[in-house]
Every structure is written in C-alpha cells, then in structure tokens.
Amino acid sequence: MTTNQELFEKAKALSNHKQLTEEGHAGYVGSALLTEKGVVHTGISFSGACGIGYCGETGAILSMLKTGESKIKKIVAVSNDFKCMPPCGRCREMMYQVDRENLNTEIIMGDSTITLRELLPERWQQLWE
Numbered sequence: 001m002t003t004n005q006e007l008f009e010k011a012k013a014l015s016n017h018k019q020l021t022e023e024g025h026a027g028y029v030g031s032a033l034l035t036e037k038g039v040v041h042t043g044i045s046f047s048g049a050c051g052i053g054y055c056g057e058t059g060a061i062l063s064m065l066k067t068g069e070s071k072i073k074k075i076v077a078v079s080n081d082f083k084c085m086p087p088c089g090r091c092r093e094m095m096y097q098v099d100r101e102n103l104n105t106e107i108i109m110g111d112s113t114i115t116l117r118e119l120l121p122e123r124w125q126q127l128w129e
C-alpha cells in the first residue's frame, strides 16, 4: 500500500516550476493520487494567458481516466514551497463528477487528511438526484 508520505514525495518531486514561454508556466503544483486498485498517477499544473489553466490534480485525474479507473482513494497536491494544498473548487467538482464514490477520497493535508465529502458538503447535483 502506498503511504501518504510516498504520495507526498511523488507530488513534491513534480512541483518544480518551469517557465515555458512568456505566458506559459508548468509545475507550480505537483499532484499524485492513488486509485482504488492501488495504482499511482501523477500530474503537474499548467498556467498561461487567455484564461488557460490546469491544476496538478487535473493532470493526475486525466492520467487515471486513461486506464479506465475513476475511483480515487487518496490524492495530494504540493506547491512549489512544498506545502500540501487542498483542491480548488473546480478540482473538487471534477473528482465528484468523475465518480460519485470519490466523496470518500482522502485528501492529504500534511499529517492529516480530509475527505472530499467534508470539502464539498452541498452539491448542486442534489437538486436533481
């Protein structure tokens, strides 16, 4: 079983900012997730001009989706100063829209964890469910 510390270290190793062009920046955030089947996927952020931006978590989630899995057991995002970051609102929604069971996903926040359910207690989809 991959530990929280191992996931943190994988995300930390990817949190390595690189300016690609005048506008484009990669790697302000690195992310690693563990799927229900025990596979690790990683991603990095990209930010640019014209409203272009993708979180590190997005990259890791898309990597997971390529393999047909959708259930995230644990996820971590690490900033360039090597601190754990909670997912932004868009990533919280993405995890929920990828798989409803991801409400049980553990988000690693250093020495503690918090579930997606705690970060996303009220969901707009409930209006129609």
Ligand SMILES: [Zn+2]
Pocket: 055, 056, 057, 058, 087, 088, 089, 090, 091, 092
């Ligand atoms: Zn995000």
